[in-house]
């Protein structure tokens with residue numbers, strides 16, 4: 001029987017496999033950042049260990065950093081300490097650091113692919129659950145805890161139990177105003193926020209094949225929101241064209257060899273998946289979440305479910321606690337829901353394509369008077385490109401604030417926080433209680449839906465603006 | 468790592484599903500560069516008012532649940548962010564075991580690496596345990612990793628599954644590093660032949 005994409009990558013990275021033990025899996029690229037690495041470096045120091053492969057380890061600064069100014073002297077003391085600690089650790093252990101003061105900086109999952117570190121067929125880990133983003137290239141990429149960050153630093157390997165596989169096939173053509181973000185929100189709404197636990201997703205089908213790399217990354221990014229640790233998409237010409245010529249991409253003859261190998265990675269016709277899920281892209285609508293986990297989402301024309309519509313008592317309990325936190329009512333329509341803050345950014349939707357799409361909605365319009373709206377590019381490169389295209393002007397003329405690169409209001413670690421009770425139309429990936437600030441209420445949606453919400457001051461169906 | 472063999476302790480009923488790691492420990496506690504003192508931030512949004520005073524209606528603040536070592540939570544516990552700080556917060560607070568109908572993968576792994584035992588039991592059993600410890604907070608629950616059982620005062624017993632390798636690591640307090648390092652020859656051989 002044939003193999004799936006996942007099995008091909010997994011099998012190629014098993015260093016050792018004892019009977020009854022997890023596999024020792026080799027890691028090709030290890031991304032680290034300031035928040036989940038200090039204790040791992042601490043462990044190396046305590047045990048007198050070194051970083052085995054500094055050449056496969058790359059550090060970014062993104063989570064804790066403020067996005068309004070890079071003068072560290074003006075930062076909160078703890079963010080500054082984390083940034084300094086990462087600098088010291090990278091220096092002491094010989095790890096490449098993309099420092100906030102350098103030309104390459106931004107969210108780890110935006111910068112990695114941009115630099116060409118991410119290749120098809122690789123294993124990639126990072127102490128961050130959205131490492132699943134890199135699966136868009138046909139890599140096996142997943143988030144790990146800080147103990148495991150330490151293990152990978154020391155040995156370049158991880159002990160891993162083999163996950164199961166789920167094929168998610170999305171066929172058909174997306175309608176106008178329906179985006180990759182809506183595909184993944186619809187998948188999670190259908191399969192549940194915990195429905196993918198123990199699985200690696202493979203996204204396939206005609207609707208996936210036509211997506212850009214940015215869009216594929218949006219989908220794989222949120223695999224973790226569906227409970228899966230990783231999501232993968234078979235590499236193709238779109239993938240190769242993206243990787244080609246980037247600083248860490250193979251060059252010359254090595255490139256030809258790499259592409260020939262990458263072409264063999266797709267799942268075989270007769271490969272077996274443990275589960276399958278199908279979606280018709282032509283039936284999808286722009287999505288918006290109403291609750292406090294990313295599975296609690298509905299089409300924008302839909303309404304919040306009523307408890308009696310849910311058979312499962314746990315789901316009912318979840319619904320009731322979510323609407324209470326959100327200040328919404330069961331049965332309520334989402335269209336027309338007022339919004340206070342609009343956040344465009346994050347590793348889900350902070351790429352140049354996302355900003356272009358959002359700008360196309362904003363252009364020539366004004367942000368509603370009561371709305372606070374910010375755009376936070378995913379990286380300095382995205383910011384530079386957007387400025388070269390004049391997107392910054394479009395956003396600023398409309399009343400958006402134009403920020404530096406970082407995670408920002410996606411996780412509210414820095415000063416970018418939404419106030420208690422505020423509704424945030426957000427292009428990020430998590431609507432957890434307090435995620436965007438204590439008491440903040442997140443409504444997840446696509447960049448064009450968020451842009452439309454900014455202009456209208458409430459949740460609207462962006463398709464009406466596109467007619 | 469602190470070994471886990473068996474535990475006899477009271478339990479806290481956390482009647483909530485999809486408790487993500489942002490709720491277990493919010494991002495503002497992630498600015499530390501050590502693991503110490505995370506327990507202070509455990510469940511802080513649901514545990515404290517914005518002014519820092521405890522919310523009387525949250526289970527962890529109720530006098531009858533002080534000193535409990537077992538947390539009983541709803542399905543999909545520990546979803547979201549990979550932050551191991553969530554596990555450090557639970558262990559620093561004093562928990563040694565979490566019982567749930569299902570855990571998110573990364574949280575489950577992180578627990579095993581810190582001597583926090585994640586026990587998966589059926590939804591109905593978890594619901595029954597909630598009722599039991601809500602009615603009688605002093606109920607002592609016995610969790611035995613050796614026999615993979617949870618035993619209630621009336622003798623009722625429920626088995627749970629755990630990967631045999633992980634079981635040995637927990638029983639003996641072994642971390643992964645020693646095992647991976649014992650494969651040094653294989654790692655060297657792999658590096659010599661690998662494409663990247």
Ligand code: SF4
Pocket residue numbers: 062063107108109128130346347348406407410411428429
């Ligand atoms: S943008 Fe948000 S989800 Fe992405 S890495 Fe940063 S904090 Fe995590």
